[in-house]
Amino acid sequence: MALIDRIKYDGYEDGSPWLIHKYPGEEFVLGSQLIVNQGQEALFFKGGKALDLFAAGAHTLVSGNLPLLNKLVNLPFGGKTPFTAEIYYVNKTSRLDMNWGTANPFQLEDPKYGLILSIRSHGKYGLRIVDSRMFVSELVGAIPSGSTVNYPFVASYFSGLLTSCIKTVISAFMIKQKISFLEVTAYLQDLSRECQEQVEKEFARFGVEIVNFFIESITPPKEEFEKLRTYKEELAMGADFYRQRRSFDVMDAMAQNSASGGMANAGMGLGMGLGMAPMAKELFGGVAGNVNPGQAAAPASGAVCPACGAKNPDGQKFCGECGAAMVVGIVCPSCGKVNPEGQKFCGDCGAKLAKKCPSCGKDNDLSQKFCGDCGTKL
Numbered sequence: 055m056a057l058i059d060r061i062k063y064d065g066y067e068d069g070s071p072w073l074i075h076k077y078p079g080e081e082f083v084l085g086s087q088l089i090v091n092q093g094q095e096a097l098f099f100k101g102g103k104a105l106d107l108f109a110a111g112a113h114t115l116v117s118g119n120l121p122l123l124n125k126l127v128n129l130p131f132g133g134k135t136p137f138t139a140e141i142y143y144v145n146k147t148s149r150l151d152m153n154w155g156t157a158n159p160f161q162l163e164d165p166k167y168g169l170i171l172s173i174r175s176h177g178k179y180g181l182r183i184v185d186s187r188m189f190v191s192e193l194v195g196a197i198p199s200g201s202t203v204n205y206p207f208v209a210s211y212f213s214g215l216l217t218s219c220i221k222t223v224i225s226a227f228m229i230k231q232k233i234s235f236l237e238v239t240a241y242l243q244d245l246s247r248e249c250q251e252q253v254e255k256e257f258a259r260f261g262v263e264i265v266n267f268f269i270e271s272i273t274p275p276k277e278e279f280e281k282l283r284t285y286k287e288e289l290a291m292g293a294d295f296y297r298q299r300r301s302f303d304v305m306d307a308m309a310q311n312s313a314s315g316g317m318a319n320a321g322m323g324l325g326m327g328l329g330m331a332p333m334a335k336e337l338f339g340g341v342a343g344n345v346n347p348g349q350a351a352a353p354a355s356g357a358v359c360p361a362c363g364a365k366n367p368d369g370q371k372f373c374g375e376c377g378a379a380m381v382v383g384i385v386c387p388s389c390g391k392v393n394p395e396g397q398k399f400c401g402d403c404g405a406k407l408a409k410k411c412p413s414c415g416k417d418n419d420l421s422q423k424f425c426g427d428c429g430t431k432l
Contacts, residue, residue, distance in 0.1 A: 073207065076198070085134050182263045235282060246269045
């Protein structure tokens with residue numbers, strides 16, 4: 055094999071980025087010219103050990119500038135003495151467009167609304183090799199002569215680390231700040247900074263510096279995102295939203311029945327749903343009036359029908375509006391169930407049915423502001 059007296063690596067012809075290149079040859083002579091381009095370093099290896107390192111410039115290889123190699127093989131002084139070694143060219147320039155992303159979604163609970171979401175995240179980072187000896191020794195290892203290691207090698211190696219770090223940082227940050235995934239976009243810069251602080255410690259163990267780190271998105275799947283947003287809107291409408299929504303569903307069915315003469319059946323189908331009775335009366339009073347124009351207006355006061363919510367004169371056993379049996383009892387303000395007189399808590403939902411007067415001890419209706427016996431403010 056011919057001895058090499060000029061050593062140089064210019065990278066790919068098309069200018070594609072590269073990371074590590076092992077020079078295709080191991081037989082050299084003292085006096086050879088080692089050319090290291092700007093943004094490169096040349097690292098000599100012998101017997102699996104990282105030895106002499108050369109920065110950018112033109113270097114004549116002599117025993118004087120190969121102290122570590124000389125110590126290992128005892129090179130003679132002067133002349134064109136042959137020697138063997140491995141030379142690794144290391145790209146020292148910064149690469150700023152490295153992509154990262156979570157290959158699989160990870161489960162996190164939204165700190166504000168308590169929903170479990172499948173989170174994905176992605177972004178970019180930049181890196182630069184700052185310790186060539188450490189990087190080649192600890193991460194690259196032995197590769198065939200003439201081989202080139204590219205940046206995807208580093209990306210694949212650190213992908214697990216990045217995913218683990220991202221998951222931990224995002225979870226801790228959002229719990230600490232008490233923010234929802236609906237609001238996380240406003241905090242991406244802060245999250246990016248915290249993630250960079252965490253990952254750069256691990257990268258530094260291999261002689262790599264993180265130049266920048268950006269989180270571009272943290273999102274659940276579209277359907278989960280919509281579910282979270284809907285849940286937020288529903289909570290904003292108040293605690294009675296779900297009961298009101300169920301009431302509207304029933305009233306929609308009543309409207310359909312009324313078109314085919316089934317108004318009485320629809321009223322009976324409401325059962326004990328007194329929570330929506332006033333809305334039903336307001337919305338469909340006109341419809342009932344059109345069906346029977348001669349019907350007299352309901353009295354302003356009296357017993358409330360547990361089926362349709364219509365008011366009836368005191369003492370009636372059946373509702374004059376829908377024909378349902380009138381039930382005497384206490385209407386639960388929470389779920390609408392009619393409870394027997396004397397009960398203090400609802401038999402269905404456990405809600406309190408009466409206010410106890412602090413002065414005389416009388417149980418008063420929840421709607422009363424003053425005691426019916428002694429007038430004490432409740």
